[in-house]
Amino acid sequence: MNYENYEKWLRTQLLPNLPPNSVVVVDNVSYHNKQWDLAPTSNSKKADMQAWLTDKGIQYEESLLKPQLYNLIKANKKRFTTFSIDRILAEQGHQVLRLPPYHPxxxxxxxxxxxxxxxxxxxxxxxxxxxxxxxxxxxxxxxGAWDWQKLCKKVKDIEEQYAMSDCVVDLVTEEFTIRVNEDSSEDSLGESDDDDSASTDDRSSPESRPSTSKRPCLETIEGVIPLSDSD
Structure with missing residues (x-):
């Protein structure tokens, strides 16, 4: 499959059969993501760089050299990125929703x-x-239709599991960052042995340990059991 064949199928097979105001879900294969109106590259002519910046309403000084113009383009091109199939579908009143990469x-x-x-x-x-x-x-x-319904329900269940586990990622990464900062601050300050032992006692005390009351979401995730203060 390439973009040319995909566009032909899109125009002749998909569009005529879509209900009004549909949302078309696509993955991230290359022919879904062919860009419309590509931004200039570092090898583009200076005049093309200036024309692109002017067309996008981005101010620049005429005295800027190509590397400086390209830095401006790199800093702004992401917000102007559009895809060819998005434009084709939008012309007929449809929207495109892309799946997260690497999430079959x-x-x-x-x-x-x-x-x-x-x-x-x-x-x-x-x-x-x-x-x-x-x-x-x-x-x-x-x-049949029943099989498709089951697959769609399975995807929705997986989406809900991901949403429920978001809080676990936040908690784990935040606790990890705090511990790293504590260790690095001790090393950088060069505290004495007495200070080190005191700080170690503080970290092991119940008051300094994460409370399970702050992690109620862990109880909702299958296979994740929060530690109690006695563990």
């Missing part, structure tokens, strides 16, 4: 393909290409 578990189509591949692999014992195509078509016909 949030894509029910990937799950469907996984089921199809398992089905083909279990039956295509001779590894015939013709037989492989037949088995793909056979499995697709066997997968």
């Amino acid at each position: 578990d949030l894509n029910p189509i990937e799950m469907a393909w996984s089921d199809i591949k398992q089905y083909v692999g279990s039956k295509n014992v001779k590894w015939s290409v013709t037989k492989c195509i037949e088995l793909i078509q056979e499995k697709v016909l066997l997968m």
Whole structure:
């Protein structure tokens, strides 16, 4: 698949069958992310750099050299990034939602393909290409609306699990940062042995340890059990 073939399919097959005001969910393969109106590169002509900055309403001084102009472009190009398929779909009143990179578990189509591949692999014992195509078509016909609903529900359940675990990431990273800062501050100040022992006692005291009352979300995550003060 390349962008040209994908755009042809998009215009001739997908768009005519989309309900009004649809949201099209796509992953991050290259042909989904072909950029529209690419920003100049470091090898572009100076006039092209100036034209792009002018078109985007970004002020610059005429005396700036190419490296300085390119630094301006790099600092601003991300907010002007647009994708070709987004423009095509927007013209028909549709929106595009991109999945997070490297998250096939949030894509029910990937799950469907996984089921199809398992089905083909279990039956295509001779590894015939013709037989492989037949088995793909056979499995697709066997997968009905109910199967698709189950896959979509599974993705929603995974999304909820990710949302519930967000607080765990915050707590773990924050506690880790605090501990690193405490250790590094002691090293940099060059405190005496007496001071070190005192600070160690402070850190081991119940008052200085994280309270489980601050981590209620851990109890909601399967397999994560917060430590009690007696542990």
